[in-house]
Amino acid sequence: MxxxxxxxxxxRYRLEQMDADADLMVxxxxxxxxxxxxxxxxxxxLDGEVVVRAIPYAGYLHRGVEKxxxxxxxxxxxxxxxxxxxxxxMTNEQALVMAFEKLLKIEVPRRARWMRTIFAELQRIASHMxxxxxxxxxxxxxxxxxxxxxxxxxxxxxxxxxxxxxxxGGRFHYNTHTIGGxxxxxxxxxxxxxxxxxxxxxxxxxxxxxxxSNNAIFVARTxxxxxxxxELALGLGLTGPILRASGVDFDLRRDAxxxxxxxxxxxxxxxTAGDCQARAQVRVAELRDSIRLVRQGLAGLPxxxxxGGKPIKMPQQFKTMTxxxxxxxxxxxxxxxxxxxAGGGDKGTAxxxxxxxAPSLHALSALPWILPGHTVSDVVVILGSLDPIMGEVDx
Amino acid sequence: MQGLLRGLVYGGLIITVLMTATAWGMWxxxxxxxxxxxxxxxxxxxxxxxxxxxxxxxxxLQKEEIYxxxxxxxxxxxxxxxxxxxxxxxxxxxxxxxxxxxxDLDVGLLWVLALGGLMVIPVWMAGWASNNKFALxxxxxxxxxxxxxxxxxxLTSLVAVVFTGTMSLSGIVKFQIxxxxxxxxxPGPGVVAFVLFYMALLAESNRIPFDIPEAESELVxxxxxxxxxxxxxxxxxxxxxxxxxxxxxxxxxxxxxWDGPFHIASGLHWMxxxxxxxxxxxxxxxxxxxRFRSDQLMRLCWLYLVPVSLGLVVFAALWRHFVxx
Numbered sequence: 185m186x187x188x189x190x191x192x193x194x195x196r197y198r199l200e201q202m203d204a205d206a207d208l209m210v211x212x213x214x215x216x217x218x219x220x221x222x223x224x225x226x227x228x229x230l231d232g233e234v235v236v237r238a239i240p241y242a243g244y245l246h247r248g249v250e251k252x253x254x255x256x257x258x259x260x261x262x263x264x265x266x267x268x269x270x271x272x273x274m275t276n277e278q279a280l281v282m283a284f285e286k287l288l289k290i291e292v293p294r295r296a297r298w299m300r301t302i303f304a305e306l307q308r309i310a311s312h313m314x315x316x317x318x319x320x321x322x323x324x325x326x327x328x329x330x331x332x333x334x335x336x337x338x339x340x341x342x343x344x345x346x347x348x349x350x351x352x353g354g355r356f357h358y359n360t361h362t363i364g365g366x367x368x369x370x371x372x373x374x375x376x377x378x379x380x381x382x383x384x385x386x387x388x389x390x391x392x393x394x395x396x397s398n399n400a401i402f403v404a405r406t407x408x409x410x411x412x413x414x415e416l417a418l419g420l421g422l423t424g425p426i427l428r429a430s431g432v433d434f435d436l437r438r439d440a441x442x443x444x445x446x447x448x449x450x451x452x453x454x455x456t457a458g459d460c461q462a463r464a465q466v467r468v469a470e471l472r473d474s475i476r477l478v479r480q481g482l483a484g485l486p487x488x489x490x491x492g493g494k495p496i497k498m499p500q501q502f503k504t505m506t507x508x509x510x511x512x513x514x515x516x517x518x519x520x521x522x523x524x525x526a527g528g529g530d531k532g533t534a535x536x537x538x539x540x541x542a543p544s545l546h547a548l549s550a551l552p553w554i555l556p557g558h559t560v561s562d563v564v565v566i567l568g569s570l571d572p573i574m575g576e577v578d579x
Numbered sequence: 580m581q582g583l584l585r586g587l588v589y590g591g592l593i594i595t596v597l598m599t600a601t602a603w604g605m606w607x608x609x610x611x612x613x614x615x616x617x618x619x620x621x622x623x624x625x626x627x628x629x630x631x632x633x634x635x636x637x638x639x640l641q642k643e644e645i646y647x648x649x650x651x652x653x654x655x656x657x658x659x660x661x662x663x664x665x666x667x668x669x670x671x672x673x674x675x676x677x678x679x680x681x682x683d684l685d686v687g688l689l690w691v692l693a694l695g696g697l698m699v700i701p702v703w704m705a706g707w708a709s710n711n712k713f714a715l716x717x718x719x720x721x722x723x724x725x726x727x728x729x730x731x732x733x734l735t736s737l738v739a740v741v742f743t744g745t746m747s748l749s750g751i752v753k754f755q756i757x758x759x760x761x762x763x764x765x766p767g768p769g770v771v772a773f774v775l776f777y778m779a780l781l782a783e784s785n786r787i788p789f790d791i792p793e794a795e796s797e798l799v800x801x802x803x804x805x806x807x808x809x810x811x812x813x814x815x816x817x818x819x820x821x822x823x824x825x826x827x828x829x830x831x832x833x834x835x836x837w838d839g840p841f842h843i844a845s846g847l848h849w850m851x852x853x854x855x856x857x858x859x860x861x862x863x864x865x866x867x868x869x870r871f872r873s874d875q876l877m878r879l880c881w882l883y884l885v886p887v888s889l890g891l892v893v894f895a896a897l898w899r900h901f902v903x904x
Contacts (some may be wrong), residue, residue, distance in 0.1 A: 191792070211712050219796040232714060233873065258708065322796045324869035329788075332866055335616045400787055401869040553594045561872045 208236060211560070215244045219322045219564045222574030226551065228563065235563060239549055240553035245423045248537035253538040258284050259363060263540070266357040268540065270575040271314055274307040274348070275515035276576070277361040279540075282442065283522035287510040294444075295488040296365040301347070301443040302481040303360075304513075305474040306378070309385065310344040311516035312471045313337040315571045319464065320396045322420025323405050323566035333395045340388065343381045350374055375482045382475050389471070397464045406460035410554045410566035413458050420553075421546045424541030425571060429466045432460035436514040443513075448480055460569035467571075470516075517571055518543030542576040589681045601819045602632035607855075608862045615866050635812075642808035647710050652803070654708035659810040661701035662817030663795055669694045669824045674749040676837040676847040686827045687748040690739060695783055698821065699725040702802055704812065711807040717801030720791050727880040728782035728789070733774040734888035738768070739832045741895040748828075752836035756845070760835040765857055765898060772891050773833040774882055777796050777857075780829060782876070784822040786861055789876060827855035878893055 211228040214220035223244035229237040233374040249268060251388030253261045265280045267275040279404055285292060292300075317337035324330020347353040352358040352368050360368050396402050412422065417430040436450040446570060453469030455462035512521035547570040555563055606621065606629065613620025620837060621628030628805035634891055646652060672687035674680035684690055699722055706718015740746055755761060762773040782789035794802030803814050830853035837850045871879070 209712060211716075218799060220872075324796075328790065328865055329868040330870075332616050335618065339617070344754075396869070399869060401871060404875055405869065405872060451727060557749065559874065561791070561797050561870075569888060 186383075196572070203358045206422055207231070213315075213563065215241075219568065220293060221318065221572055224548070224567075224572065224574055224577070226555075226563070226567075228325070228555070228560070230560065233559045233561075235555045235560070238552050238563070240551045240576075242545065242548065244572045247579065249579040250538055250540060253535055255534060257533045258535065260418075261543055262361060262536075263357060263359040265540070266359060266366065267546070267575060268324065268542070268579055269515065269517065269520070269573045270356070271573050272307045272311040272516050273357055274303045275513060275520060276359075278304060279511060279513050279515070279520045279522045280442075281363050282513065283509050283524045283538075285555075286511050287507060287524055287526055288363065290364040291492050292488050293489050293492050296490040298485050299359070299366055299370060300480055301445065301448065301547070302378075302485070303351075304443065304515075305477045305481065306344050306347060308474045308516045309478070310341045312467050312474075313341040313344075313385075315398060315467060315516075315568075316392060317341075317462075319565075319568045319571075320402075322564045323402065323466070329395065333392060336392060336395075340381075340385050340543065343384065347374070347378055347381060350377065358509065363490060365489070369490050372476050375485075378478065378482060380569055382478060386472075386475055387466075393468060397461075397468055402464075404441075405561075405565055406464060406569070409460045409558065409562050410455075410569060411457070411459045412550055412554055416550065417458070420549050422518065422550060423543050423546065424468045424514065424516070425463055425470060426518065428452065428454045428549055429462035431456040435443045436512055436519055442511075444481065444484075447484070449478055457505055460565055462487040463569045463571075477578070478538055515543065517573065517576075518547070520576075540576070541579060542579065544570075544572040544574075545577045548572050549578060580620055586682070588817040589748060590671070592833070593681055593732075593888065594667055594874075595818055597667055597670055597823070598816070599738045603629075603824055604819055604823055604858060605635075606632050607859065611859060611862055612866045621656055639809050639812040643813075644810070645805075645807045647805045649710040649762065649837070651708040651710070654704045655701040655733055655805075656810070657815065658701040658705035658708060659806065659813035661704070662698065663813045663820065664826060665694050665698050666817045666820035670820075670827070673749055673824065673827045674752060674832060674836060675827075675850045677749065678721075678888065683749050686746045688736055688746045688751070688832070691748075691824075692729075692736060695732070695821070695825075696725070696729050698783075698817075701817075705806070709802070711805045713800075714802050714804045716903060717793055719800065723873070724782055724785075724876060727877055728779045728884075731772055731775055731880065731884040731888045732783060734781035734885065735772045735779065738772045738888070738891045738895045741892060741899055742901070749832050752838065753830055755835045755843065756838045760833065760838070765902075768891050768894050768898075769833070771887065773829070775888050775891070776833065778884065780822075780825045781798045781861060781864065781878070783889070784825055785811045786820060786822065786860075786865050788864070788871050789875060790865075790870060791873045823854065823858050826861065829857055830854050838875055 209230045212225065212304040213227035213228050215223040223333050225241040227239040227241065228235050249264055262277050263279055265276045270275045275329040299520065312339065317334035320333035321424050322330070324333070343474065348358060349355045350371055351374065352360040360366055412426065414431050417427050417432060422430070431454065433452055433454050435450060438450045438452055440543065451473045453466045453473060455465050506526055508523070508525040510523045512519045512520060516518055520543055523537040523541070527536045550570065551567070554566060558566065609631070610620045621631040624630040646655065647687060669691050671681040672684050672690050674683065702721045702725070703718045706714045706721065709715070739751055742761060743751045745751060745754065760762065761769045785793060787895045793803060800805070803811055806814055827850070830850060834853050837845055837847060838851045839845045
């Protein structure tokens with residue numbers, strides 16, 4: 185691709201070839217491995233401990249979500265996509281319903297849009313908290329300092345799940361977004377609880393940073409490791425924190441505002457180094473910005489209805505639908521796009537095709553470029569810094 | 580004949596006490612780690628979970644033994660026993676008090692260092708015999724690390740030898756009772772030597788931040804990946820015993836052994852307190868820090884630890900020559 189990243193060579197790797205010319209070893213990293221963040225498999229070809237070539241294999245968690253969406257009516261699809269990116273279900277739902285809304289040309293009430301903003305940002309905090317914990321876990325091990333960070337950040341994430349439970353009744357799979365608005369209104373007193381949780385997280389964040397991203401060993405392990413430069417990031421279609429850490433100042437929340445982001449000011453965090461440390465810095469900065477955005481969102485939350493559609497008449501409305509729509513939103517992992525073509529299912533009640541553009545899949549596609557030259561220890565760190573969620577990679 | 584009997588009795592005593600101490604050392608570690616992570620830790624089996632080690636042992640004994648396909652059975656079986664044997668054998672020369680010492684060898688320190696160095700062989704055996712690539716990488720890392728960190732370990736021990744003029748561990752303690760603890764006196768170099776010894780000890784016993792041989796987030800479980808049941812347990816116990824004996828040695832060489840502060844109430848209990856405190860601190864470090872990468876580990880060892888400990892040896896020699904005469 186460029187001089188710095190020679191890229192994976194095109195000829196398929198053959199064992200007899202490798203054995204003949206060098207002392208290389210094939211290491212199957214995953215799918216059952218403690219730090220592949222699920223069931224991801226990389227075939228590593230090692231020279232000693234140094235990776236010569238890396239071949240990623242996805243698909244161990246394939247559940248046929250896109251095909252399922254073709255069989256279910258529009259409204260039935262929402263709880264299915266909850267399970268795609270299971271660390272940030274809120275943004276999954278939003279991406280899907282926003283595509284359907286665009287197709288149907290339904291206007292979402294202002295209060296619902298603000299609520300979606302708050303949910304999305306809370307979800308970002310929860311997701312980045314989980315990432316910080318698992319990233320430290322990758323570096324410090326399940327039987328070491330990393331697990332301390334992991335347990336702390338997991339606890340804070342749980343507080344946010346508690347908040348979601350208060351609104352939706354679910355801690356994980358919310359099914360709270362419907363086409364044209366939200367299903368559950370915010371209960372009275374919720375904003376006080378949110379403020380309490382945010383204060384708690386904000387006050388504890390420096391401590392977690394001291395244990396992880398500001399720690400000398402953390403810096404030694406991440407600095408200059410897994411560099412993705414601007415050109416490669418753009419070429420592979422990387423988005424979100426990874427792209428921003430590579431020096432591209434791009435954020436859909438600011439550059440193509442949806443929800444209530446046009447009324448709120450998003451501070452886009454960027455870094456130029458493009459290594460694991462830069463990605464960590466960007467995510468921690470986003471964490472702080474999200475806390476601020478949720479506070480602003482709660483302060484400015486307008487009154488009014490939360491659903492613009494008429495849920496009972498939905499199937500009839502969809503019958504006449506034609507056309508196609510694409511909506512991309514910025515999830516904690518990058519641009520989650522939903523491309524939907526109307527006119528499928530029984531009498532046009534379902535999408536004809538629903539393509540989900542998962543940011544994690546693109547993130548993983550960088551592995552063959554950046555892994556060669558690093559050691560096995562770095563493979564884990566690089567993979568962790570990309571923050572892939574296999575649920576949305578394999579769908 | 581009497582000597583043989585004494586040896587047998589004392590040997591049995593050491594093994595029993597050490598294994599028991601290790602089992603409850605694990606309990607202590609789990610409790611400490613739990614407190615550090617705002618968890619509770621084991622609390623179901625027995626009061627405060629005190630019987631947890633027994634339950635763990637019973638579980639491990641009942642496990643099925645699995646041999647991986649293509650494993651070298653002899654080495655695979657032998658490795659865990661050798662790890663534990665070497666670790667326990669080190670304890671034979673540790674003077675827990677003026678009387679409680681198994682074999683007061685003239686070259687006690689040498690015996691300790693030699694057996695500690697030998698530990699690398701069964702670890703490599705385990706890594707090789709498993710016929711597993713993760714275990715193999717773990718074994719390779721263990722060899723590289725043990726050999727590298729053996730150098731500062733020996734050099735910092737040499738500082739104590741040069742100061743005290745003896746290789747007998749009880750001789751070193753007696754010297755310290757007379758002249759003051761080596762970690763405190765002479766001020767400065769003694770502390771540095773102690774810290775370096777402690778770091779090398781962490782590395783030798785594969786503890787975070789130097790636990791790359793079994794870095795479980797990278798190598799699944801390193802050399803223990805393919806081990807099941809009590810053989811896995813023995814590898815684990817061997818590491819714990821190694822850490823505990825290492826703590827005892829550090830207490831003997833640098834912290835005055837059974838000597839109380841200002842010679843107050845000297846005796847076995849001080850040795851126990853010092854050993855447990857060092858043992859606990861190893862786990863304090865373990866549950867607080869992240870892990871280094873192997874090449875960073877080597878750089879730290881060869882570029883910083885080895886030159887500094889060499890300097891300390893020179894200093895010790897000069898001090899011995901001009902001040903202690």
